[in-house]
Amino acid sequence: MNARVVVLAAGVALLAGVPLAATLAGQPYYIDLIRRVMVFAIAAASLNLILGYGGLVSFGHAAYLGVGGYAVGIFAFYGVHNGWLQWSVAIAASALVALVIGAISVRTRGIYFIMITLAFTQMLYFLAVSLEEYGGDDGMRLKVKSQFSGLIDLDNPVAFYYLVLVLLLGVVYLVHRLVNSRFGLVLRAAKSNEARSRAVGFSPYAYRLVAFVIAGAICGLAGALLANHTAYIAPAFMEWTRSGEIMFMVILGGMGTAPGPALGAFALLLVEDLLAGWTQHWQVILGPLLIMSVLFFRRGLAGLLPRGGDDG
Amino acid sequence: MNLILVFEQLLNGVQFGVMLFLMAAGLTLVFGIMNLVNLAHGSLYMVGAYLMVAAAQWTGSYLAGVALGLLGTLGVGMLTEVIALRTLYERDHLDQVLATFGLILFFNELVAIVWGRTALYTSLPAWLQGHLEIIPGSIYPVYRAVVIGVGLAVGAALWYVVARTRLGMLIRAGASNRTMVAALGVNIRLLYTVVFGFGAALAGLAGLMAGPIYAVQPGMGELILIQVFVVIVIGGIGSIRGALVGALVVGIVDTLGRAFLKPLLGHFISPPAAEAAGPALASMLIYLLMAVVLAVRPEGLFPAKSG
Numbered sequence: 001m002n003a004r005v006v007v008l009a010a011g012v013a014l015l016a017g018v019p020l021a022a023t024l025a026g027q028p029y030y031i032d033l034i035r036r037v038m039v040f041a042i043a044a045a046s047l048n049l050i051l052g053y054g055g056l057v058s059f060g061h062a063a064y065l066g067v068g069g070y071a072v073g074i075f076a077f078y079g080v081h082n083g084w085l086q087w088s089v090a091i092a093a094s095a096l097v098a099l100v101i102g103a104i105s106v107r108t109r110g111i112y113f114i115m116i117t118l119a120f121t122q123m124l125y126f127l128a129v130s131l132e133e134y135g136g137d138d139g140m141r142l143k144v145k146s147q148f149s150g151l152i153d154l155d156n157p158v159a160f161y162y163l164v165l166v167l168l169l170g171v172v173y174l175v176h177r178l179v180n181s182r183f184g185l186v187l188r189a190a191k192s193n194e195a196r197s198r199a200v201g202f203s204p205y206a207y208r209l210v211a212f213v214i215a216g217a218i219c220g221l222a223g224a225l226l227a228n229h230t231a232y233i234a235p236a237f238m239e240w241t242r243s244g245e246i247m248f249m250v251i252l253g254g255m256g257t258a259p260g261p262a263l264g265a266f267a268l269l270l271v272e273d274l275l276a277g278w279t280q281h282w283q284v285i286l287g288p289l290l291i292m293s294v295l296f297f298r299r300g301l302a303g304l305l306p307r308g309g310d311d312g
Numbered sequence: 313m314n315l316i317l318v319f320e321q322l323l324n325g326v327q328f329g330v331m332l333f334l335m336a337a338g339l340t341l342v343f344g345i346m347n348l349v350n351l352a353h354g355s356l357y358m359v360g361a362y363l364m365v366a367a368a369q370w371t372g373s374y375l376a377g378v379a380l381g382l383l384g385t386l387g388v389g390m391l392t393e394v395i396a397l398r399t400l401y402e403r404d405h406l407d408q409v410l411a412t413f414g415l416i417l418f419f420n421e422l423v424a425i426v427w428g429r430t431a432l433y434t435s436l437p438a439w440l441q442g443h444l445e446i447i448p449g450s451i452y453p454v455y456r457a458v459v460i461g462v463g464l465a466v467g468a469a470l471w472y473v474v475a476r477t478r479l480g481m482l483i484r485a486g487a488s489n490r491t492m493v494a495a496l497g498v499n500i501r502l503l504y505t506v507v508f509g510f511g512a513a514l515a516g517l518a519g520l521m522a523g524p525i526y527a528v529q530p531g532m533g534e535l536i537l538i539q540v541f542v543v544i545v546i547g548g549i550g551s552i553r554g555a556l557v558g559a560l561v562v563g564i565v566d567t568l569g570r571a572f573l574k575p576l577l578g579h580f581i582s583p584p585a586a587e588a589a590g591p592a593l594a595s596m597l598i599y600l601l602m603a604v605v606l607a608v609r610p611e612g613l614f615p616a617k618s619g
Contacts (some may be wrong), residue, residue, distance in 0.1 A: 104603050108610050111349055111405055111549060114608065115541040122538045122600035131590035240425050240538065244413045251410055281425050287418030291396055294403075294411040 003306035008259055012079045012295035016167055019158045031157050037269045038164045039225045044170050044249040044261030046218035051247065052255035053179045054211045055191035056106070060121030061246050063101070064094040064216045066238035067126060068223020073233035074134060076142055083146030083154075087224045094220025095213050097124070102212035106205060121238055139234025142227055154228050164225060168262065171218055176258045178214070187211050253294055254300025263301040316450045321571045322564065323446075327456045329563020330463030332394070334518035335540040336547070336555035337470055343511050344550030345487045346504055348397060349405050351412040353515055353540070354533025355419035356392075359379055360385040360516025361523045361532065373436040381520045382513055389512020393505050423528045431527035459521050463527065466517065467556060467572030474552065483507060487550070539566070542602045549611030558614060562598050569597040 015034070022030040043065060050056040071090035080086070105116040130136050150299025154160045178184050189197040190204035197204060227233050236242070241278040245268065271289070275282030335597035366442045368377025396415060400408050436455055443451040474480040482503055485493045494500040519533070526532065543562045547554025574590030581589070605613065 042405070051406075057409070059409065103607055108606065112545060112606075112612075114349065114405060114409060116602070119538060119542050119545070119599050119602055123596045126362070126595035127592055130595055132588070228545065240534065241413075241417075243487065244410075248413070250409055259388050281421050283417040284421035287414040287416070287421065290414030290417070291411045294407050294414070295399060 001053055007305055011259075012169065016162075019161050023158075027166065029155065031161050033273060035157070035161045036226075036229055036266050038168045039222055039229055039244065040249065040269060041262040041265035042164075042168050042225065043219045043222040043246050044105075044253070044265050045168070045171050045175055046222065046256060048245050048250045048257075049175050049178065049218075050208075050211050050215045051250055052257070052260070053184060053191065054187045054208055056208060056212065057114050057247075058117045058212075058215075058243075059240070059247065060101070060117035060119075060243050061215070061219055062238045062240070062242035063121040063124050064098065064219035065223040065242065066124060066235070067094045067097050068220035068225075069233045069237045070128065070134070070223075071139055071220070071225040072146060072224045073142055076146075077140065081144045081147045083148040083164060083249045086146050087221065090224035091217045091220045092232075095217035098213045098216025099209070102209045102216070106208045106212055113115055118240060118243065118306050125235050125238040125240070128238060135234070137235060139232060139236070142231045142233060145228045145231065146224070150262060160228070164229075167221070167225070171221075172258055172262065174218075178211075183207065183210070200235040213265035222290055248290060252297075252300060257300070257302035259305065260300055260302040267301060290293030316447070318446065318568075318572075320450060320452060321568055323452060323460070324456065324569035324571075325564030326560065327463075327563070328567055329560040330460050330467075330534070331522060332543050332563050333467060333556050333559035334463060334514045334521075334539055336543045336559050337467070337552055338514040339540055340544050340547075340550055340552060340555045341483070342508055342511045343544075345483060345507055345523060346401050348401055349408045349412070350397070351409060351510075352392070352415035353511070353536065354535075354537030355416050356385055356389055356512045356515040356521035356533070357522070357536060358423060358528075358530070358533035359388050359419065360513075360519030361528045362427055362432075363388075363516070364520035365432050365523060366427070367530055368434065372556075374440075378520060378525075382516055383562045385516025385519070386509045386513040389516075390505050390509040390510075394507040398501070398504070404467045429530055431529040432523075434523045434528065435526050459525075462517075462521065466514070468553065470514075477583050479506075498607065538600065541597050544612075545601055546605045546612055548614040551612070551614040554612055554614030562601070565601055566594075566598050568579070569594040573597070578610060 015038070019031050020030055020032050043061065045074050046064075047061045048057065050058055068090035071093050072086045075081070075086045075089065101117065103118045104195065105113055105120070108116060127135075134140050148154075152159055154163070154165055178187065186197065186202050186204070186207045190207060194204060223237065226237065249264035249268050251264065252267055253262065254260035272282065272286060275285055279285075323535060335353065335357060338356075342350050342353075344347050345370065360381050364377045364381030365382035366377075367384070368374055371377060371380070396411065400411055403411075440455045440458060440551070442454045444454055444457055446452050446457070472480075474483060481494065482498055486498075486500060486503055486507075490500055493503075518536075522536075524530075539562060543558040544555055544557075546561065547558025570591075573594045574586055577586035577590050577593070580586075609615075
């Protein structure tokens with residue numbers, strides 16, 4: 001047991017205690033807030049797989065939040081409330097969209113990659129806006145949340161909270177295992193030196209594309225969660241500022257670290273919540289804060305944790 | 313659909329393309345020379361539009377508003393460069409994207425604080441309000457024709473400055489080897505600030521010309537910014553010629569798609585289906601175009617040699 005593991009375990013214990021504390025304090029709002037943060041932490045963890053370990057600066061990750069969300073919403077629109085089906089399709093559809101976007105964009109490098117992923121997400125955004133049947137610009141309500149054959153009731157805020165917590169831990173663990181597998185080794189090698197990894201016989205394209213698809217699929221799950229969390233699906237799920245926020249969570253928390261994305265999600269969304277409670281013009285403060293964190297705070301929050309573990 | 317309508321929409325496409333070009337030229341110059349990805353370029357477009365509206369109301373003169381709007385955006389651009397962006401040149405693209413993303417939030421909210429969130433509409437002076445008969449039987453708004461003319465003139469002037477003047481020589485030299493230019497005694501920091509200021513003024517020009525056609529509101533810059541990304545990805549990042557070609561292609565394809573895709577689809581599929589698919593497809597058209605271009609030429613149509 002090293003110090004880092006102890007700190008992280010304490011963090012998880014703290015999260016597990018939130019519903020109890022919030023209920024005792026008579027502030028159920030916090031269950032809702034932290035649940036939302038954890039949904040975004042899942043999205044950020046998936047982006048971390050390609051951004052932090054793969055070096056693919058995707059500026060369009062919100063696309064899969066939208067695809068996952070709309071998968072749930074469209075099924076519910078036609079009266080299909082089976083969560084197993086909804087969520088599997090959300091994940092599969094996100095993976096498919098990621099495969100198409102990735103097949104084109106992973107071929108390109110640097111700034112092209114940033115702009116192309118952004119542009120494709122914008123395309124999906126406008127597609128959602130033009131779907132009049134599903135609410136167009138305004139989006140649509142999710143009248144009935146996903147049903148899991150009576151196993152878990154998402155209308156119960158505490159049960160839903162623990163489901164999101166378990167999924168978050170699962171996703172963080174999955175990403176951790178992935179990047180430490182042979183597959184992840186190739187992915188990280190291609191990030192640190194593409195020429196050398198080619199020289200030892202690996203073509204990075206296939207590895208990057210697979211990572212891109214996995215990241216999209218996980219983020220699709222986050223989209224399905226977000227749709228159930230807000231009970232609403234709108235094109236705003238895919239707004240490009242959303243992609244920027246998810247990216248910021250990864251960087252702020254510390255990219256290429258297992259706990260980083262979750263830490264970043266907490267820091268960003270809690271600061272947002274704090275500022276928004278203080279003034280409606282909170283973005284005028286948040287913007288410069290973000291700039292300063294980029295300029296002066298380069299290691300990310302995970303860099304503040306005690307060293308240990310194998311991610312560096 | 314008749315030929316006159318097609319002609320008018322084609323002109324509208326050129327007009328939109330010209331505006332995209334003014335934005336793309338600044339963005340691609342800044343990227344080609346300073347190696348800076350500036351997401352806040354759209355904010356400068358918005359700042360230009362707002363400053364012009366405010367200055368026109370203050371002075372009561374349209375032309376004074378234009379002049380002050382341009383100067384103001386130049387100033388805001390240079391100030392932003394000195395305060396926030398200068399330290400970013402040495403950083404990787406990721407840091408640049410995030411920092412300029414922060415700038416966007418700041419500018420959008422600042423504008424909302426000063427002028428409010430509701431859209432502003434600008435009125436044109438009488439001499440810009442009429443219509444021209446360009447070809448017999450077709451009338452076209454004077455203002456849109458002026459936008460096309462101004463855009464093409466600025467494009468020509470830009471070409472002249474970059475290709476034929478000492479400043480342009482320094483700009484091209486700075487793009488290919490900044491260390492060498494600095495070693496030859498050129499104040500490269502000042503050069504960068506000036507180039508950034510010019511790019512900002514071009515974005516401001518696009519913004520203040522857009523004001524009377526579209527709504528002036530917070531966030532207006534980001535809508536066009538992403539289309540400008542499509543333009544420079546298609547044209548090739550860092551290339552002004554690519555920006556021009558890309559801008560015209562995107563402007564025309566987008567405008568014609570929005571105007572004619574729905575009736576055109578109606579010939580092939582049932583009208584209700586065309587009603588639903590037309591707008592969806594039209595709004596996706598330029599992104600599909602980009603995907604096709606990239607599949608064939610991953611570096612864009614006119615890849616710049618440097619950067």
